[in-house]
Amino acid sequence: MTTTAAYAAPAAKAPLERTIIERRDVGEFDVLIDIKFAGICHSDIHQAREGWGEAIFPMVPGHEIAGIVAEVGPGVTKFKVGDRVGVGCMVDSCRECENCVAGLEQYCLKGNVGTYNALDKNGEPTYGGYSQKIVVDEAFTLRIPDGLSLDVAAPLLCAGITTYSPLRHWNAGPGKKVAVIGLGGLGHMGVKLAHAMGAEVTVLSQSLRKKDDGLKLGADHYYATSDPKTFKELAGTFDLIVSTVSAPMDFGALLSLLKTDGALVNVGAPEEPVSLNLFSVIAGRKTLAGSGIGGIQETQEMLDFCATHGIGAEIELIAASEINDAYERVVSSDVRYRFVIDTATI
Secondary structure (H helix, E strand, O other), rough: EEEEEEEOOOOOOOOOOOEEEEEEOOOOOOEEEEEEEOOHHHHHHHHHHOOOOOOOOOEEEOEEEEEEEEOOOOOOOOOOOOOEEEOEEEEOOOOOOOHHHHOOOOHOOOOOEEEOOOOOOOOOOOOOOOOEEEEEEEEHOEEEEOOOHHHHHHHHHHHHHHHHHHHHHHOOOOOOEEEEEEHHHHHHHHHHHHHHOOOOOEEOOOOOHHHHHHHOOOOEEEOOOOOOOHHHOOOOOEEEEEEEEOOOOOOHHHHHHEEEEEEEEEEOOOOOOOOOOHHHHHOOOOOOOOOOOOOHHHHHHHHHHHHHOOOOOOOOEHHHHHHHHHHHHHHHOOOOEEEEEEHHHO
């Protein structure tokens, strides 16, 4: 086993603290990665505080990982020492089910293995990217193109692919009107990606506080959902709405903004149940859907797309000692737009 420094939550809702964890030895198809940067995702907070249910502690969060290959196993063919690589939200799957074979490992029918707060195939807990080293199977390791700086690339491994996947699946592009709900860590990436795909992009946010930012990021329009006139003016407007917020929404009101055959896709996951009058879906043959991350092939496609279009996350780089303060700021929506940990400070 290899030991490495990390920041972990010792128990639910407890502050994260510096600790030492063990990583498995490098196996035949493994790569050892020196982590350089790790993004802070709102889902890290949900899990560290057991907002989504019982979790495994101690927990080392982090599934937006960018670093450098330090060692490879004898069977590794995709990577070599010195390569720039990333790790996202999963580190394994069954690799045999219908979805895995189709490149949809995120929807593995037996359940994929999360980068943290999960048990691997040996029954050992997985630990995430708030650490200095990680060992990952090459099949779940991504190549970060040279055109992307590692710090702004790290959040692409979750925030990027989480928004890229539904935009691609529901055919965002020229001639399509796309709305992004929320301009946070996920939302700002959704705006950038939808704009680069050629769609007409609208941000729907509670207020106009971030309007200037939204327009600079690529939005064509920006509306406040707190203004009732927004829903009258935009009724029946959008082909696709991607909701990135992790709070309960008025889905009936949002569905009214869709064209016939339009889709409202949720990538944010509220902790509380939500209610819906099904007539909101029936009227207009509308779709209320969800989308997870992306498979490995699609995630690599997203990274290459971002490199081609010069897209990285908007980040605030922090030291590991600032993680707990950063968590509070994320909950308060006080970040523009993704905290990224400099893991050299762990």
